[in-house]
Amino acid sequence: MKIIKTSIVILSCQMLAGCSWLYGEDGLVKDSSYEYVNARQTKDIQIPGELTQKRKVNFTPVPAIGEKAKQAPYGKEVKVSAPIQILAVLDNIRIDKKADNPAVFILDDSDFLWRSIIEIFEENEAKIEKANKQELVIETDWLAVDERGVWLGVAGEDDIDEFRAKYRVKFTDGVLKDEKRMEVSRIAAEKLDDETEQWQPVPSFWQDSADMLNLLISSYDKKAATRDQARKAAMVAGFKVQMAKDEEDAAALVTEASMEHVWEKLPKVLEALEFDVNDRDRRLMTYFVNYQKEEAGFFASLFSEEKELLPIDAGDYQVTLRQLGERTAIVFRDGQGEPLNSQVLTKLYPTLSQLFGDNR
Template identity: 25%
Template sequence: MNNKNVLALAVVGVFLSACSSVDDRAAASGDFEYLEHETVAPIKVPEDLTVPPTNSRYAIPDLATETSSVLVGNDISVASPRLVIPLVSGSHVEEGSKEAKVLFDQINDKEPLEKTIWDTVLAYLELNNIGVESFDKDTNELVTDWVIDRQEDDASWYEFSSEYIEKARKFKLNLDLAPHGRTAALTSKMIKYLDEDGNDSLVNVNPIDKRTDEVNFINFIIAEYDFGIRLERSQRIAKIRDGFSSQMGFNADGDAAVMIDAVYADAWPRLQLVLRKMGFDVVDLDQSSGLLFVKYNGPDDSWFSGWFSDDELPLDEDDYRLIVEKAGDKTSITFKDIENEPFSAQKVSEIYPAFSEYMAASDLDI
């Protein structure tokens, strides 16, 4: 095959591929001969004979008319249906549900699930310059302003300029909160549609395209929700690594304690890093009750230990326990011996300098 034939085939290939638009490739193709078939008339039974029993189970439905929305022929989409993607930890979908709906489970106890979801929705709308037409917190219903979709119009393959068409839609978001408040279902529904000519034509949108738009909209919100969680987790990890300041004080029972300038959820993982750095091994722990069983092994016995500072604590190499408790926006740490007797204020003051130094150290390396 010479070069001229290869070039000719390449041009034909480009021409044929350019002649089919995205919509054409997503639509069913064929002769659709079934559209021309007429319904067979029922069997005529003579008057003197008994009419046999019939069953409509396998009856063929009437084809689409100008006023119906039955999809037949070229109107049938063969593209894969758009699916709700539950990216967020604790999110899921109902199997078999035809709605654009996602369910969220409570994973952040700092605020109600309802507030977390609506804050995410509003953040997404603001980020994409989408207005809010109405928002009723009592009924948990939000209606967006016009969501403008600017799409490139299908042009001939030989045209190098592009034209765009704009379509506008409004969506209604409903939040259904479970009675226990720890699970909520967010549903997206298109309620208005303006075509490229500015005509209200929601009734003319086929069900597949309508569901695709509804699913796309709720998937964007899910992605924003996931981003917010990952950002908060990253910021929390950075905060824990930066360390916290502390002071000597007293717990709720009046025992000498160390007060950490951090909430319980942040102080708990940081404390385990600090204890290991100070020469303690955590033998057992229970975050729900705030109890840690530890064993003091003394400072690191490596050959270079002690060159820079004295890491020795005024403690016997023995078993101890710590009580970690919430104290408003602070966290109290109470040291006790194995007999569950709290340390005296004098003993706490002796171990406090090393404890406070490690607790406040930035990027603590274990």
């Protein structure tokens, strides 16, 4: 038994000796736990000039350490705000990433865009100091903002008791056709000194202008949605048509509805007439369609009602819109562009009058 214990002790000593041979400072596998103390400092990261962005502010400062930490704010006193991003999430809006001030490209009617921004300020009772449509510049009077620079949506000297700012909205031509570029900048900002009761200037940052741009984009989106809903309602609304002649003395249907309204409604009418729309040319205000008469088979005639066929031959046709004074003329033509005669159009009139007058 004593021999066995002696053997175990000797074996344990050999194992410990083996570990020191494998690990340790002189071992085969060296300990790297403290190698960092000998590491050399690397060079500072150099950011290319084109990647820098002007007028940024540090919204997440690193807390002070050492003696400076005793005087630095801590806990709830540390004001941390989330980074500001431009909310260009709409289909017709994209960000101008190369702009010094927050800016977006908006694909929309320029008059509607101008009116929308003016109305946003007016609806919030914000005074406008300058609104020059020729220069496409809007500048506000003093607006009440909070400590972070966010517009409070109120105006007037009586409502501004601590912070205030002025903003400029500038429109220029965009890159794409019918596109406008809208840039927002905070051009002045002040804070009221409690002791002197005098306004003192304070700096403006990129985020301050981005906040206002986001507010304008959001409000514009609501106005555009309301407009688009009205357009859809007008598109399905029916209107009255009458037999007449166009400027070239061709048989036509005329209506008091706008050409845009007729253009939007026409595909529904053609579909109800079982025309296939092959193409359309908005410059010519023309739909290119095809009509095929369906010949009902034996079983179809048994189980379905017989459809009334149009008094025209199968083939290609064109439907053209023309301005006729303040009215819109609708001319049906054959495949070669010749207007259908008045006898054919007279036969089609009852059906067309009903379809154009329906809400569809």
